[in-house]
Amino acid sequence: MGAAVIVGASHAGVQAALSLRQSGWQDEIVLFSAETDHPYHRPPLSKAFLAGEKDAGQILLRSPDLYRDQQIDLRLGEPVEAIDRAGRFVTSKSGRQPYSTLLLATGSRARRLAAPGADLDGVFTLRSLRDSRAIKDALAAAGSVVIVGGGFIGLEVASTSAKLGRKTTVLEALPTLLSRALPPAVGDFLRSYHEGKGVRFRFGAQVAGFEGEGGRLRAVRLADGSTIAADMALVGIGGEADLDLAKDLGLRLSAGGIEVDAHGRTSAEGIYAMGDVAGFQNAFAPASMRLESVQNAVDQAKAAAAHICGGDAGLTAVPWFWTDQYDLKVQMAGIGRPGAVEILRGDPSTGAFTLLQLVDGRLIAAHSVNRAADHMMARRLIAERVPIDVAAAADAATPLAKAVLAEATTSRMATAGP
Amino acid sequence: MSESVTIIFEKRDGERIEVAARTGASVMETAVVNNVAGIEAECGGSCICATCHVYCDHVADGVLDEMSPIEDDMLDLAAAERRPSSRLSCQIRVGPALDRAVFVIPEAQF
Numbered sequence: 212m213g214a215a216v217i218v219g220a221s222h223a224g225v226q227a228a229l230s231l232r233q234s235g236w237q238d239e240i241v242l243f244s245a246e247t248d249h250p251y252h253r254p255p256l257s258k259a260f261l262a263g264e265k266d267a268g269q270i271l272l273r274s275p276d277l278y279r280d281q282q283i284d285l286r287l288g289e290p291v292e293a294i295d296r297a298g299r300f301v302t303s304k305s306g307r308q309p310y311s312t313l314l315l316a317t318g319s320r321a322r323r324l325a326a327p328g329a330d331l332d333g334v335f336t337l338r339s340l341r342d343s344r345a346i347k348d349a350l351a352a353a354g355s356v357v358i359v360g361g362g363f364i365g366l367e368v369a370s371t372s373a374k375l376g377r378k379t380t381v382l383e384a385l386p387t388l389l390s391r392a393l394p395p396a397v398g399d400f401l402r403s404y405h406e407g408k409g410v411r412f413r414f415g416a417q418v419a420g421f422e423g424e425g426g427r428l429r430a431v432r433l434a435d436g437s438t439i440a441a442d443m444a445l446v447g448i449g450g451e452a453d454l455d456l457a458k459d460l461g462l463r464l465s466a467g468g469i470e471v472d473a474h475g476r477t478s479a480e481g482i483y484a485m486g487d488v489a490g491f492q493n494a495f496a497p498a499s500m501r502l503e504s505v506q507n508a509v510d511q512a513k514a515a516a517a518h519i520c521g522g523d524a525g526l527t528a529v530p531w532f533w534t535d536q537y538d539l540k541v542q543m544a545g546i547g548r549p550g551a552v553e554i555l556r557g558d559p560s561t562g563a564f565t566l567l568q569l570v571d572g573r574l575i576a577a578h579s580v581n582r583a584a585d586h587m588m589a590r591r592l593i594a595e596r597v598p599i600d601v602a603a604a605a606d607a608a609t610p611l612a613k614a615v616l617a618e619a620t621t622s623r624m625a626t627a628g629p
Numbered sequence: 630m631s632e633s634v635t636i637i638f639e640k641r642d643g644e645r646i647e648v649a650a651r652t653g654a655s656v657m658e659t660a661v662v663n664n665v666a667g668i669e670a671e672c673g674g675s676c677i678c679a680t681c682h683v684y685c686d687h688v689a690d691g692v693l694d695e696m697s698p699i700e701d702d703m704l705d706l707a708a709a710e711r712r713p714s715s716r717l718s719c720q721i722r723v724g725p726a727l728d729r730a731v732f733v734i735p736e737a738q739f
């Protein structure tokens with residue numbers, strides 16, 4: 212066969228390497244990482260790590276010994292510089308590495324703001340452990356913090372900043388919070404929760420530039436001419452697929468990522484892609500999209516590894532995602548869409564509720580705040596596409612498992628209910 | 630300075646492995662750092678994936694942190710059978726009282 216070469220050693224790349232071994236891959240596995248840190252969990256970078264509740268040793272993805280035990284040749288601090296598709300080799304600082312199968316797991320990176328002063332000291336984006344370390348130091352010294360972009364990462368950093376007692380302002384270009392990712396009821400809940408913790412919001416705010424003194428950030432200037440004092444600013448305006456290597460390969464793209472099928476196959480024979488970098492028509496999504504989540508990275512990597520080793524299962528998992536802010540566990544199952552029928556389970560003013568979204572009487576998405584049981588059951592109900600009993604689903608005291616229309620109740624559902 | 634205690638993991642085949650655990654870390658983190666197979670921890674300790682499930686039959690009463698309602702909910706839907714001794718190892722903090730505690734790894738995490 213020949214080596215399997217994996218580019219990128221994060222949630223997707225590491226899982227692909229381990230799953231290749233589990234699926235019986237006998238040949239070499241070379242796992243290239245542009246980063247020098249041992250592969251780590253990315254979600255804590257805006258949460259427990261940033262808040263100082265966990266150190267770098269506590270967020271490792273796997274023990275460093277595991278790569279050795281599994282004969283995975285992990286090359287830290289060794290980015291792949293070029294790929295020769297015809298010759299089937301990649302080039303890094305140690306020369307040429309031939310491959311029989313190539314796995315692209317280069318992920319995404321933080322979008323930067325093209326505004327004057329964005330390169331001042333004190334203006335950050337957050338993607339890597341290195342970024343998070345720098346932001347953590349800056350937060351410790353900052354009096355006032357401005358977050359540009361009210362997305363998940365921005366709100367997580369805002370909650371850490373507010374918990375530390377920093378004066379925290381979130382600037383959002385749109386008129387409401389997270390309007391692309393969440394139904395308004397959930398976005399509005401998060402907004403008032405943050406406001407209750409002292410975070411200020413400016414909606415419809417356009418950043419015109421960053422103002423500094425001696426190279427250090429002092430204020431953020433808005434398009435309406437106003438300025439907000441800031442010792443630190445985090446630009447959290449979303450991510451974009453890292454296509455630096457892929458763009459010269461002539462691979463077909465989709466939704467801003469490398470187009471893949473349910474097996475992770477790209478348009479080129481022998482080349483797979485997975486995780487944040489892949490654009491994919493998930494069976495539970497209305498269109499092709501790039502899903503930026505740990506679950507998607509892990510499940511796509513498993514599906515690709517299985518296919519490379521001769522399996523044929525393909526990806527069938529329901530997408531899920533979470534965000535932690537303060538003491539809130541916000542969990543999302545499925546992909547929401549505008550125009551779906553919405554059912555509220557529970558009262559947002561109690562701090563625990565689930566917003567269900569139905570299309571054609573079937574559950575397509577569930578957004579839960581501090582209602583983990585709803586989330587876990589929703590993953591199953593979305594996967595099984597069973598018709599939902601709307602009245603039962605709207606009653607927070609009835610377990611969601613019981614909100615399935617009687618005639619559709621399969622033996623599996625019956626045993627799944629508490 | 631954090632001290633170290635000994636934690637024991639019992640694997641699916643019954644074999645027991647003793648590892649050094651740092652106090653203040655979670656039992657899940659202890660398993661990962663020590664390369665103990667069978668603790669997946671997909672969510673990295675956010676109490677949201679239930680792939681760090683362990684059985685705590687051999688742990689003395691009263692030494693584990695209380696279970697939160699969220700952990701309780703997540704355990705209901707863990708891949709392996711839920712038993713009275715089931716816990717999510719990312720929610721158990723290592724302290725001196727856990728010295729030589731045994732955590733049993735379940736059949737499946739997915």
Ligand SMILES: Cc1cc2nc3c(=O)[nH]c(=O)nc-3n(C[C@H](O)[C@H](O)[C@H](O)COP(=O)(O)OP(=O)(O)OC[C@H]3O[C@@H](n4cnc5c(N)ncnc54)[C@H](O)[C@@H]3O)c2cc1C
Nearest residue numbers: 219221222223245253290291317318319486487503504505
């Ligand atoms: C701060 C933060 C918080 C998040 N919180 C959550 C959350 O709560 N829940 C959730 O589900 N998801 C969360 N996410 C998203 C999640 O982390 C990503 O979806 C996930 O990391 C995707 O994994 P990946 O392996 O596809 O890509 P990435 O994690 O982006 O990793 C790609 C890796 O490839 C490397 N690379 C790129 N080019 C090369 C090259 N040429 N050679 C070698 N290496 C290369 C990069 O340096 C990087 O290490 C969060 C992300 C961030 C940044």
Ligand code: FES
Nearest residue numbers: 674676677679719
């Ligand atoms: S690591 Fe995910 S629930 Fe424990």
